[in-house]
Amino acid sequence: MRSDEAGFPRYAASYDGMAKFLHWLVVILIAAQFVIGWTMPDIHKGTLPTGLIAWHLGVGAALIAAVVVRIVWRLTHPPAPASLSPLLGVVSRITHALLYVALVAVPLLGWANASSRGWSVKLFGLLPYPGLSPTGSPVGHAMGDIHGVLAWVLFALIGLHIAGALFHRFVLKDQVLQRMLP
Numbered sequence: 713m714r715s716d717e718a719g720f721p722r723y724a725a726s727y728d729g730m731a732k733f734l735h736w737l738v739v740i741l742i743a744a745q746f747v748i749g750w751t752m753p754d755i756h757k758g759t760l761p762t763g764l765i766a767w768h769l770g771v772g773a774a775l776i777a778a779v780v781v782r783i784v785w786r787l788t789h790p791p792a793p794a795s796l797s798p799l800l801g802v803v804s805r806i807t808h809a810l811l812y813v814a815l816v817a818v819p820l821l822g823w824a825n826a827s828s829r830g831w832s833v834k835l836f837g838l839l840p841y842p843g844l845s846p847t848g849s850p851v852g853h854a855m856g857d858i859h860g861v862l863a864w865v866l867f868a869l870i871g872l873h874i875a876g877a878l879f880h881r882f883v884l885k886d887q888v889l890q891r892m893l894p
């Protein structure tokens with residue numbers, strides 16, 4: 713077992729390189745989505761998807777692709793289990809499961825809302841995704857509101873998750889945080 717600068721033994725059973733890359737790629741894309749989503753102009757009937765709104769759709773398309781790859785990778789490459797107490801094991805499994813649910817639900821609702829506005833969602837501005845709801849659909853419209861609310865739920869889950877990571881590092885002083893670091 714090697715040691716890092718702080719003298720913590722490196723935990724052999726860390727996540728594989730691809731899982732770490734996808735975890736941090738998704739973190740960056742989600743951080744961008746929160747900043748853009750909360751600073752872009754209010755959207756009304758007839759608003760055009762330009763400027764920050766175009767950025768939200770573009771980064772969103774990349775995020776959807778990254779989340780799909782991440783979930784496929786996770787299902788085909790299960791990580792080595794962390795050695796946690798039974799209680800912490802349950803809490804972390806529930807938090808991770810809820811994070812995955814929100815990682816799928818929030819983008820899907822945003823995408824459905826974009827479709828209902830007649831906006832196309834394209835990966836890297838080239839590859840168009842199919843429409844998720846018909847243009848003008850009131851259901852697709854309502855999904856935009858749920859998207860905004862669930863974004864807050866995701867924000868809270870991320871806060872809990874980061875608090876958990878820091879709790880492991882600085883209170884329990886175990887190697888759980890190191891499992892997701894390069």
Ligand code: HEM
Binds near residue numbers: 822
């Ligand atoms: C986890 C990823 C995402 C986060 C955190 C996020 C966050 C947000 C936030 C905070 C807003 C503003 C809500 C409000 O002010 O009420 C918003 C609006 C919106 N987002 Fe996202 N978003 C994400 C992914 C996406 C994706 C993937 C798409 C589509 C491809 C998308 C499309 C939209 C649209 C169309 C709106 C306007 C909704 C409306 O005002 O009716 N979002 N998003």
Ligand code: HEM
Binds near residue numbers: 873877
């Ligand atoms: C957008 C923000 C984030 C999201 C959506 C997110 C999501 C996730 C998910 C779903 C997992 C479970 C991985 C699996 O077993 O399949 C995970 C693991 C992990 N995340 Fe995050 N994460 C975020 C930010 C962070 C940050 C900022 C940190 C560090 C402070 C962090 C540290 C970790 C660690 C250490 C693990 C591994 C935990 C373990 O070994 O069980 N995450 N993350």
